[in-house]
Amino acid sequence: MFSSLRTFLSKIIKCHSEVDFLQIDENQNEELDDDELLNPMFRTSPRSSLAEELAVKPCHFDYLKIIGKGSFGKVLLARHRETNKYYAVKVLQKKIILKKKEQKHIMAERSVLMKNIKHPFLVGLHYSFQTTDKLYFVLDYVNGGELFYHLQRERVFLEPRARFYAAEIASALGYLHSLHIVYRDLKPENILLDSAGHIVLTDFGLCKEGLTPTGTTTTFCGTPEYLAPEVLQKQAYDRTVDWWCLGSVLYEMLYGLPPFYSRNTAEMYNNILNKPLILKPNVSNAGRELLEGLLQKDCTKRLGVKDDFMELKCHAFFSPINWDDLMARKVTPPYVPSVTGPTDLRHFDPEFTHLPVTSSLCNTDGLMVTSSIREAAGAFPGFSYGPADGFL
Numbered sequence: 441m442f443s444s445l446r447t448f449l450s451k452i453i454k455c456h457s458e459v460d461f462l463q464i465d466e467n468q469n470e471e472l473d474d475d476e477l478l479n480p481m482f483r484t485s486p487r488s489s490l491a492e493e494l495a496v497k498p499c500h501f502d503y504l505k506i507i508g509k510g511s512f513g514k515v516l517l518a519r520h521r522e523t524n525k526y527y528a529v530k531v532l533q534k535k536i537i538l539k540k541k542e543q544k545h546i547m548a549e550r551s552v553l554m555k556n557i558k559h560p561f562l563v564g565l566h567y568s569f570q571t572t573d574k575l576y577f578v579l580d581y582v583n584g585g586e587l588f589y590h591l592q593r594e595r596v597f598l599e600p601r602a603r604f605y606a607a608e609i610a611s612a613l614g615y616l617h618s619l620h621i622v623y624r625d626l627k628p629e630n631i632l633l634d635s636a637g638h639i640v641l642t643d644f645g646l647c648k649e650g651l652t653p654t655g656t657t658t659t660f661c662g663t664p665e666y667l668a669p670e671v672l673q674k675q676a677y678d679r680t681v682d683w684w685c686l687g688s689v690l691y692e693m694l695y696g697l698p699p700f701y702s703r704n705t706a707e708m709y710n711n712i713l714n715k716p717l718i719l720k721p722n723v724s725n726a727g728r729e730l731l732e733g734l735l736q737k738d739c740t741k742r743l744g745v746k747d748d749f750m751e752l753k754c755h756a757f758f759s760p761i762n763w764d765d766l767m768a769r770k771v772t773p774p775y776v777p778s779v780t781g782p783t784d785l786r787h788f789d790p791e792f793t794h795l796p797v798t799s800s801l802c803n804t805d806g807l808m809v810t811s812s813i814r815e816a817a818g819a820f821p822g823f824s825y826g827p828a829d830g831f832l
Contacts, residue, residue, distance in 0.1 A: 496569045496826065498576060498801055501529060506795045507788045512536050512546075513574070516797065517581060517785070526782040527566060530577040531801060534816035537575070543819055545645055546575065552644040553577070554825060555619050560769050561612040563632075563642045568825040573816060574801075575823060582640045584633030584777035585787030587689075591628055595696050599727055600760075601774040602693040605631070606686065607761045608639035613682045614749025620655075622648045622678075626685035627663050628692065637773025651679060653748065664705055665698040669713050669737045683744040683752070687734025694723050699735055713737070730757040 501518040508515035513532040520527065537543050553565035567578035587605065591597070597605070609631065616623055625646040632640040648657050656676035662668075668684035670677040691699040699718075700711035717735050719728045733743030733755070744751050753763055765771050777787060785793050 496567055496824070498571065498574075501527070501578075503529070503797045503801050504783070505785060505788075506792045506797060507785065509792050509795070511540070512542070514792075516801070517783075518578075526581045528579045528581045530579060532575040532577075534570075534573050534575060534819060538816055538819055547820065547823070548647065548649060549644045550577070550823060550825070551649065552616075552621055552647045553579075555621070556644075559612060559615045560767065561608045561639045561641055562615070563640050565825065568823055570820055570823050575820060580640065581782060582632045582634045582642075583779055583782065583784065583787060584635050584637065586629055587631040587633065587639075587693075588628035589787060590633065590775070590777075591693060591696075597693045598774075599694065599724060602690060603727075603757065603760065604771065604774050605639055605693065606690045607758055607763075607766055609641065609686060609689070610749060610752050610758075611763070611767060612639070612641045613686065614752075616647070617653075617679050617682070617748050620649065620651050622651050622657070623682050623685075624648060625662055625666075626682060626689055627666050628689060631689070633775075633777050635777060635779050636769075637776040638769060653679070664708060665701055667709075667712060668739065670739050672709055672712055677739065678745075679748065680739045680742045680745050683734050683742055684739075687731055691731055691735065694727065694731075695720065699731075724757070726756040726759075730755055 500522070501520055503516045503518050505517045506514050507517050507528065513530070513536070515528055515530045518527050518529040519525070532546065537546055550565075550568055553563075553568075556562040556564060563582065564580045565577060566580070567576075569576050569578075609626070613623055613626070623641075623644070623646075625643065626641075630641065630643045632642055634640050646661050648659070651657060656678050658674070658676050660671060660674055662671055662681075662685075666685045666688045668677065668681045671681060688698050700708055700715055702708040702711060717732060719731060723731070730743070730752075736742040739745065743755070752758065762771065779786065
C-alpha cells in the first residue's frame with residue numbers, strides 16, 4: 441500500500457502531496473473566497489492578538505531533531521527555552537504554499553486546530569505565528585508512532601485492541617461532526633499513539649468546515665484506499681464519509697488490509713463501487729455487523745446517517761466500552777508504546793531524524809526581501825494564535 445514507513449507529523453505537513461492525496465478538482469466551488477478569508481473566523485481574534493503582543497518568535501525554541509518532512513516544509517521536535525516543555529513545531533514555507541495555491545487550506549487547517557483544544561484524542565495547537573517567509577504551528581508532541589507503523593509490524597490487531605482504537609477514533613470524529621467539521625482523510629498514517637497508548641488524530645488539511653448534519657459537499661479528495669463510493673462517483677456527500685473511512689480502518693486493523701484493496705488503483709476503485717464486502721469468520725458477529733453498517737455502499741443506509749456518533753455508541757460491538765471513562769482517558773490502553781521520554785525517537789523514521797537542523801529556523805534577520813517574499817509576508821492575515829490562559 442505504501443512502500444515505506446511514514447512517520448508522525450510528516451502527513452500533516454504533506455497535506456496535498458500527489459502520492460498520498462488525489463488532486464482536488466479545480467472546478468469545484470468549495471474553496472474559500474477572499475471575502476471568507478476576511479471573515480472573523482480567519483481574522484486575528486483577541487486570542488491571536490495575544491500571540492502578537494507576546495511576540496512569540498522562532499527563537500523561543502531550541503530545535504532538536506527533524507521528525508517529519510513534506511512538500512511545504514518540515515516538522516521538528518522543539519523544546520521551549522523558558523518552560524523546557526517539548527512540542528512538535530511544524531514549519532511551512534510561505535512561497536511554496538502560495539505557488540501551490542494552498543493558502544486557503546492552511547488557514548482552514550489552522551481554524552480546525554483552534555477548535556480541537558478540548559478533545560483528548562485530537563492533536564492540540566498551542567501557538568501559531570509567522571515570520572516574513574515561514575508559518576509556524578506549535579503542536580502537541582506525540583512520539584508513540586503511527587497506527588500504520590504498529591499495524592505494519594503486527595499485521596493485525598486482536599479485536600479488543602481494535603475496538604479500543606475504533607472507539608477513541610469514533611469519539612474524535614463525532615466531536616468534529618458536532619462542530620460541523622467533516623474530517624475526510626481518516627487512515628492509519630494520520631492516527632498516532634501517544635506515549636500512554638491513546639489515539640491522537642492529526643492532519644486537518646482536508647477537513648471541510650461548516651457542514652451541517654443535513655449538509656453536503658462535492659470536492660473530490662481523500663486517499664485512494666479509503667475513498668467512499670459516493671466520493672468516487674463525484675456525487676454530493678455528507679459526514680457519513682467519515683464513518684465509511686472508520687469502517688475501512690477497522691477492517692484493516694482486524695484483517696490486515698483495507699476492505700477493497702488492490703495494487704491496481706483502477707481495480708480497487710471498481711472494487712469499492714461494485715465488489716460485495718467479504719467478511720471472514722475470525723471476527724465476532726457484532727464486529728462483522730458493525731463493518732457491514734459502516735461499509736454500506738449506499739450512504740443513505742450507512743450506520744451513522746441518522747444520529748451520527750450516537751448510532752455507533754449504541755452498537756453491540758462497543759458494548760464493552762464505558763464511553764465516559766473513555767473520554768476521561770480512564771480506560772487502560774491495550775498497548776503502551778515503549779518510549780523512555782520525549783527525546784526517544786525510536787518510532788520516527790531515521791530518514792528524517794538523521795537530517796541536520798538548520799539555523800535558518802531562528803535567523804531571519806538577513807533575509808533578502810524579494811517581491812515574492814513581500815507577497816508571501818502579507819498572505820496569511822490572522823494566522824497568529826495564542827491561548828487565553830498564558831504563554832504555552
